[in-house]
Each structure stands twice: as structure tokens, then as C-alpha cells.
Amino acid sequence: MKINKWGSLLLAAVMALTPLLSACGKEGSSPGTGSQGGEAQGEAKGEGQDEAGNLNPSGFPIVKEPISLTFFTGKDASNSSKFEETFVWKEYAKMSNIQVNFQLVPFESLTEKRNLALASGDYPDVFYTARLSATDLMKYGSQQEVLIPLNDLIDQYAPNFKKLLDQYPDLRKGLTMPDGNIYSFPTFYSPEFLPMLIGTPLWINKDWLDQLNMQEPQTIEDYYKFLQAVKTTDLNGNGQADEIPYSGSNINVLKYSLQGSWGLGNRGLGHLFVDMDPDQDQLRFFRLDPKYKEVLEFIHKLYVEGLIDPEIFTIKDSAFRAKGAEGNIGSAITTNPVTAFNLDHYIGLGALKGPHGDQLYSHVKSPLVQPGSMAITNKNKYPEATVRWIDYFYSDEGALFYFMGKEGVTYTKKPDGSLEYVEDITDNPNGLTMTQARTKYFTWNGGSYPGFVQAEYFQGAESLPNAIETGKKVEPYVPQEIWNAFNYTEEEAEFMTSVGSDIHTFILETEAKLIAGDTPFSEWDKYVDTVKKMGLDKYMEIEQAAYERYKNN
Structure with a gap:
């Protein structure tokens, strides 16, 4: 099965969400329309600006007279170097009457350049596909008021995204910061789309x-x-x-896949160190649990017996895919061997039963994959129009347009109702691969766009028949509850990004040494004591407080 012949690729991740403006970003404040927002917004608009008079409340165009916006935009290497010239954004500029200037920044240098822009004050109207973390949202939203709160704007101008918040309470929990505000639009996977949440199964x-x-x-x-x-x-x-026998792009994914066979990681991949102790019904730092030691001992056995790729600690993803394409791998963790290796004779495994009878599929991503995919800054003169601009892509119509374009131009409808790209994409006359040919029309390669991914629309690697079949195997064994990441107060975030980060780094390094045999398991108790002395009690106090807020949002 050749990737560039996979013609019925119907993707869709309903793009994005809609911002809401609270006066000066204070909890409980009530904004008016754009021309009556907080002081920062009033200054940004300038004399003579009247968004309320120019904004259409629904339909297209979004504004009566043209406006322009500047987006700081993360870019995948496979995407076009000029977003404005791609089909989807040229068409949407005509539809909306809003011209977006996409300032492209490669994902490889995104964090550095984004932080520099925020620190210097030289930032644009919107951060788009910018991968803002929850800590960033608190710092530049609640504390510095650079990012505007979106609660009321969503209520008034984002009916599609508001519907999602109402339909999925955990989405609201994950987006709401400790001050009660929402500052961003996320990348959100439908909780019902299990093959997407599985992401990278264990294939055999x-x-x-x-x-x-x-x-x-x-x-x-x-x-x-x-x-x-x-x-x-x-x-x-x-x-x-x-x-x-086994290979993967790193050793960690194997740990996260196998730990469920010991009953660990029972709240999904959004929490790699903490889950819920089923016996005591309380938070548990499971990476120090005696059962987790058994997980590491099992993987160590695989490694020393030569059953794991000896390059597992250093291999790059591209090299792993090239190795897989040679056809000499017995099992692997990847998105899909069809797209990763161009091979179709692998099947996905379900939840493997462990030595104590545990059978949990722990390798499940949290639906709120990226909280800060898009945020509006206080320099934006048109926050209401910006919210309407992004909310369109949370409708079925907008999702179809974003990922597939227009019927008869970029896709055709088959007799069975499914959609496929035109031959210029699926069988490009210039010999371009499908990924290369798509860049003329779309910019979704590489992900991180604000959006809602549903099985109904998405036909990517996770929607291939082997992925759907794997999802059916896994379904009976997924965690009963999957947590999105917790959000922290300023004081809590300071601890978690310093002491907490040191704990995480020490654990990952020690686990690698245990698996490789550089550190003997006879030193396990000493290792546990060291982690505790690093500040584990305080760590768990913070996690407990964040968990209580998460439950009550």
C-alpha cells in the first residue's frame, strides 16, 4: 500500500475556537463589544476605530469593510513558506473580508522566538499554532494581561466552540486557568475518537x-x-x-504502553507521573510504585537479551522510520506502519494482561492535546472579528473547508459519499508526494492548529482500517476516566517548573540507566529516597490542589 496512492484521505479537525474579552483580564469582569473592552483594548483600537459598527453578527463576510490581522504562526517543515498564497487562506480572506498576515516561525525555533516576542513586547495580534503552555497562558494572561480572557467573547461570538465547551465539560476544566478565565483555543480530539487518542499503538x-x-x-x-x-x-x-524484535523512536513510549499491564497510568498520557490509586482512591505518584519497578525490570530484561533495538536511546524518528521501511522489525510503536513504513502487514495489539492480572490500555492521550494553540493579544484591534474568524472552523462546513477545500476544486465526492482529493494531490503530474502536493492548498501538515478532530471528518493514519480495528480491541480496556493536564497558580507553577522539572528529569535519566543496566536495581530504594528528598511531598500537595480545582471547574 503506497502512501501517495492513499486517495480517500478525508481529514478534519474542526479548527479552532473563539476568544473572549474581559475588561483588563480580571476574573469576574464583564467586557462590552470591542470598542468598549478593557483599557488595553481601547488603546490598541485607536481613535476612530469602531469594530461594533463594522462587525457582522453572523454569516459572511465577517466584517463589512476589510481589516487585516498579523498572526505569529508556527510552521512545520512540510508546509508552504507563504500561507497567504495557499488555496484555503486565499479563499477564506475573500469569504471573511479579513486578510491575515502569517508571520511564519519554524517549529524547531518556535519556543525561543515566541518567548522573545512576548518578553520584548514586540508581539502581534494573535499567536496561532504557537504551542503556548498552560504556564505561558497564566503568565501572559492572568499575570501580565498580554493575552486577553476569552470567556465572554466565546459566549457572544463563538457558538461552535461554546457548544463544544458545553458538550465536553472536561474541555472547559482543562482550559480554565486558576483565575477562572480561558485564554486560548486548543487542539482538541473528540473523546469518542479512540483510534486518535491511542495515537501510537504497539504494532506486531x-x-x-x-x-x-x-x-x-x-x-x-x-x-x-x-x-x-x-x-x-x-x-x-x-x-x-x-x-x-522491537523498535521505536524512543524508550519512553514502550514504558507508557506496557505500564497498563501492571495497572499503572490509569488516567492516561496527560499525567505521566501521577494517577489514581484504585485501592485508596487518592492521587498516587506511580513512578515509584513497586509495580513500576517490575515494569522497568521487564523492559531491562528485553534490552539485555537483545530483544529491543540497541539504538533505542539515540535513534531519531526519521532513522526509525527508515529502518522500519526495510521490513525487519517484529513489533514497533508508531502512528501507523502504513504511513510510517509504507507496509501494511502489521496489526495493532490490544491491552496485554500483566503478571498480576491487570489489563489496562494506558497509552491513551488526553483529548485536550494542546491547550494554547491560539491566543489573542491585547494589541488586537478586532478581538470580536478574530473570534468569529476562528469559530467558523468549528462548524462542520468550516472543518470540511479547512482540511478538504472546495468540491470540484480540491476534492470530489465518490458514489459511496466519501471524499477524495483531486488527482493533482493524489497522483501529482510532477511526481510530488501527497504531502508535498497538499501544501499548495492547505497548511494543516504538522498539527498544532487550533481545532476539533472527529472521526466523522478525519481520515488520516488513525482512520485507516487497521487503526479502527485496533481501537475496537482497546476499547474495553481504556481508563474509565482520562484527565486533561492540570493548571497551576503562579506559585505552584514556579515550583513545578523548577523542583518538579528536576524530579522529572532525574526520574527519566535514572529509568534509562536502570533499563540499560548502567544502574543496578539493587539501588532502587536509594533512588526512591533521593526522589522523596528532592521535594516529593510538596510536589504531591500541589498536584492535589490542582486536581481539586480541576474537579470543581
Whole structure:
């Protein structure tokens, strides 16, 4: 199955959300229309500006007379270097009467340049695909009032996004900062779209399973026996011992996939260190749990027995994909072997039952993937129009337009009702791959756009038949509750970004050493004591307080 022949790619992640302006950004304040917002907004508009008179309350164009906005915009390497010239943004400028100047910043240098712009005061109207963290939102929203609060603006000008907040209470919980305000539009995956939340399952080579006359692994022990068999059998028939039982882009994804077989990580990947202790019904720092030690011991056994790619600690994602395309990997964690390796003979595994009877699929992302995908600054003269601009992409019509364009121009409708891109994209006459050909029309490559991803629209790698089948296997074993990330007060964030970050770094480094054998497991108790002395009690106090706010938002 060739990637560039995968023609019925119907993607959609309903783009984005709508901002709301509270006077001077104070909790409980009540903004008026744009011309009556806070002091910062009033100064930004300038004498003679009247957004209320120029704004259409619904439909297109969004404004009667043309306006322009400047967006600080994160850019994936595979995207166009001039967003304004792509089909979707040229068309939307005509529809909306709003011309956006996209100031493109490569994702590789995004954080540095974004922080520099914020610190210097030389920032634009909007941060778009800018990957603002919850800490950034608190700092530049609640504390410095650079980012405007969106609560009331969403209520008044963002009916599509408001519907999502009402439909998914956890979305509101995850976006609401400790001061009660929302400062951003997120990347949000539908909680019902399980294959998307799984993201990167554990895939196994079905051809090799058949050659070995083995059944699909159902337990940790079954999986271990498969890896051993791959290691000791010349499955590719070349007379060399070059089969790789397991490979991945890093060692951490294997830990996060297997920990559920010991009942750990039971609130999803939004919380990599804390979950809920089912026996005591309280928060648990599970990375020091005796069962987690068993997880690490099992992975260590795989590593020392040569069942894990020896390059697992250093390999880059591109090198991992190239290695996978050679066809010598028995199992791997990736988005989809069809798109990653251009191979279609892998099947996704469900939740493997562990040695104590636990069978939990822990490798599930939180639906609120990126809270700060878009934020409006206090320099924006047209916050209401900006909110309307982004809210369109949270409608079915807007989602279809953003990801597929216009019927007859960029896609056609097949007899069964499914959609596919035109041949200029699927079978480009100049030999471009589908990803390359798409850049003439769209800018969604690389993700991070503010939007809502639903199975109904999205037909990416996570919607291929093998991914859907994997989702069905996993569904009975997903966590009963998946938490979005918690948000912290200024004081809490200071601790978590200093002491908390040091704890995380020390744990990750020590776990790598334990797996590789550089640190013996006989030093486990000493390691646990060290983490506790680093400030674990305070860490858990903060997590408990943040959890209580999260529950009550």
C-alpha cells in the first residue's frame, strides 16, 4: 500500500475556537463589544476605530469593510513558506473580508522566538499554532494581561466552540486557568475518537506471527515469547540475524504502553507521573510504585537479551522510520506502519494482561492535546472579528473547508459519499508526494492548529482500517476516566517548573540507566529516597490542589 496512492484521505479537525474579552483580564469582569473592552483594548483600537459598527453578527463576510490581522504562526517543515498564497487562506480572506498576515516561525525555533516576542513586547495580534503552555497562558494572561480572557467573547461570538465547551465539560476544566478565565483555543480530539487518542499503538508483524505459527499475543508473557522467537529465527530468510524484535523512536513510549499491564497510568498520557490509586482512591505518584519497578525490570530484561533495538536511546524518528521501511522489525510503536513504513502487514495489539492480572490500555492521550494553540493579544484591534474568524472552523462546513477545500476544486465526492482529493494531490503530474502536493492548498501538515478532530471528518493514519480495528480491541480496556493536564497558580507553577522539572528529569535519566543496566536495581530504594528528598511531598500537595480545582471547574 503506497502512501501517495492513499486517495480517500478525508481529514478534519474542526479548527479552532473563539476568544473572549474581559475588561483588563480580571476574573469576574464583564467586557462590552470591542470598542468598549478593557483599557488595553481601547488603546490598541485607536481613535476612530469602531469594530461594533463594522462587525457582522453572523454569516459572511465577517466584517463589512476589510481589516487585516498579523498572526505569529508556527510552521512545520512540510508546509508552504507563504500561507497567504495557499488555496484555503486565499479563499477564506475573500469569504471573511479579513486578510491575515502569517508571520511564519519554524517549529524547531518556535519556543525561543515566541518567548522573545512576548518578553520584548514586540508581539502581534494573535499567536496561532504557537504551542503556548498552560504556564505561558497564566503568565501572559492572568499575570501580565498580554493575552486577553476569552470567556465572554466565546459566549457572544463563538457558538461552535461554546457548544463544544458545553458538550465536553472536561474541555472547559482543562482550559480554565486558576483565575477562572480561558485564554486560548486548543487542539482538541473528540473523546469518542479512540483510534486518535491511542495515537501510537504497539504494532506486531502479522506475517511473522503466521510464519512462527503463533497467535496474536494476549499477555505480557505471550509478547515476550514472540520477541524471543523473532530474535532466534531467520524470518526474512537472508541468512543473517538482522531481525529486530522491537523498535521505536524512543524508550519512553514502550514504558507508557506496557505500564497498563501492571495497572499503572490509569488516567492516561496527560499525567505521566501521577494517577489514581484504585485501592485508596487518592492521587498516587506511580513512578515509584513497586509495580513500576517490575515494569522497568521487564523492559531491562528485553534490552539485555537483545530483544529491543540497541539504538533505542539515540535513534531519531526519521532513522526509525527508515529502518522500519526495510521490513525487519517484529513489533514497533508508531502512528501507523502504513504511513510510517509504507507496509501494511502489521496489526495493532490490544491491552496485554500483566503478571498480576491487570489489563489496562494506558497509552491513551488526553483529548485536550494542546491547550494554547491560539491566543489573542491585547494589541488586537478586532478581538470580536478574530473570534468569529476562528469559530467558523468549528462548524462542520468550516472543518470540511479547512482540511478538504472546495468540491470540484480540491476534492470530489465518490458514489459511496466519501471524499477524495483531486488527482493533482493524489497522483501529482510532477511526481510530488501527497504531502508535498497538499501544501499548495492547505497548511494543516504538522498539527498544532487550533481545532476539533472527529472521526466523522478525519481520515488520516488513525482512520485507516487497521487503526479502527485496533481501537475496537482497546476499547474495553481504556481508563474509565482520562484527565486533561492540570493548571497551576503562579506559585505552584514556579515550583513545578523548577523542583518538579528536576524530579522529572532525574526520574527519566535514572529509568534509562536502570533499563540499560548502567544502574543496578539493587539501588532502587536509594533512588526512591533521593526522589522523596528532592521535594516529593510538596510536589504531591500541589498536584492535589490542582486536581481539586480541576474537579470543581
